Amino acid sequence: MKNILFTILILALSTFSAFAQLSSTPDTYDTENGALTVYPINHGTVAFTFDGKTIFVDPFGGAELFSDLDAPDIIFITDIHGDHLNPETLTALDTENTTFVVPQAVADQMEVTGAETIIIGNGxxxxxxxxxxxxIPMYNLPxxxxxxxxxxxxxxGYIINFGGKTVYLSGDTEDIPEMRSLEGIDIAFVCxxxxxxxDVNQAADAVIEFQPAIVYPYHHRGQxxxxxxxxVDAANVDVEVKLKDWYSE
Structure with missing residues (x-):
C-alpha cells in the first residue's frame, strides 16, 4: 500500500512539475536585423518587438495585458470572432499610429481605425x-x-519575415493542406x-509534417x-516545442 501511495505521489509531483515549468517569460531570437522578442500574451494573442517596432497579433483580454509594451506599430487580426477581433481591447489601446493588417471580413466589421489599414486575402x-x-488560409475541415x-x-493565418526569421501564425484552423505543405518556417504558433x-493529435501530426524549427502551441484552452x-518529441523530428502560460488567469 505504501509503495502504491509513493508511486501516486511521484506521478503527481511529476505532473505538477511539467505544468509548473510554464511561464509567460518572453523569448528572444537573433535575426539578420537584430533581436526578435516573442511575448506570449493570452489565448491566441502574441506580441513581438523587432527593429524598433511593436507588433500585436489578435489583441484580446484587455489593454492592461500590454501595459509593459509600447503602443503597437502594427496589429495583425486573423478573423472576425471576438477572441481575435476584440473591440473592447482595441478601443482601449493607443492605435492612432498603428497599421492594421486584416482580411476583408475583419475590415468590414472593424470599429477602430489607425494610421492605415492593409487588407490582404489568402495567397x-x-x-x-x-x-x-x-x-495563409485558415479554415475548418471538411x-x-x-x-x-x-x-x-x-x-x-500569417507568415511574417523578421530579418530572415520566418514566423507562422496559424489563426483558427485545422490541419489543412496549406499548413502541412509549409516549408522553411523558423517559428510557428499553432492552435x-x-x-x-x-485536437492535439491533428496539430502534432501537422507539425511533424511541416517541421518548423520551433513551435508554440497557443489558442489551446482545455487541451x-x-x-x-x-x-512531437516522440516523432524524433528536429522541432523544439515551447510551452508557455497563455492562461495565467
Missing part, C-alpha cells in the same frame, strides 16, 4: 513597415461544411482547441499541450 502578400507578410465555424477564405479548431509536446 496575397504585402510589405508592412519593411516586413514581408503573406496571408472544407465544404456549410456549418463551419471557420470557412475557407474568410480569415488569414489546438476543440470544437473550434483541431493537453504536454500531450502535444510528447507526440
Amino acid at each position: 496575397e502578400s504585402a510589405e508592412v513597415m519593411g516586413l514581408p507578410v503573406s496571408a 472544407v465544404d461544411d456549410p456549418d463551419s465555424r471557420h470557412v475557407k477564405g474568410r480569415g488569414n 489546438m482547441n476543440l470544437p473550434y479548431t483541431m 493537453d499541450i504536454n500531450e502535444f509536446k510528447n507526440l
Whole structure:
C-alpha cells in the first residue's frame, strides 16, 4: 500500500512539475536585423518587438495585458470572432499610429481605425513597415461544411519575415493542406482547441509534417499541450516545442 501511495505521489509531483515549468517569460531570437522578442500574451494573442517596432497579433483580454509594451506599430487580426477581433481591447489601446493588417471580413466589421489599414486575402502578400507578410488560409475541415465555424477564405493565418526569421501564425484552423505543405518556417504558433479548431493529435501530426524549427502551441484552452509536446518529441523530428502560460488567469 505504501509503495502504491509513493508511486501516486511521484506521478503527481511529476505532473505538477511539467505544468509548473510554464511561464509567460518572453523569448528572444537573433535575426539578420537584430533581436526578435516573442511575448506570449493570452489565448491566441502574441506580441513581438523587432527593429524598433511593436507588433500585436489578435489583441484580446484587455489593454492592461500590454501595459509593459509600447503602443503597437502594427496589429495583425486573423478573423472576425471576438477572441481575435476584440473591440473592447482595441478601443482601449493607443492605435492612432498603428497599421492594421486584416482580411476583408475583419475590415468590414472593424470599429477602430489607425494610421492605415492593409487588407490582404489568402495567397496575397504585402510589405508592412519593411516586413514581408503573406496571408495563409485558415479554415475548418471538411472544407465544404456549410456549418463551419471557420470557412475557407474568410480569415488569414500569417507568415511574417523578421530579418530572415520566418514566423507562422496559424489563426483558427485545422490541419489543412496549406499548413502541412509549409516549408522553411523558423517559428510557428499553432492552435489546438476543440470544437473550434483541431485536437492535439491533428496539430502534432501537422507539425511533424511541416517541421518548423520551433513551435508554440497557443489558442489551446482545455487541451493537453504536454500531450502535444510528447507526440512531437516522440516523432524524433528536429522541432523544439515551447510551452508557455497563455492562461495565467
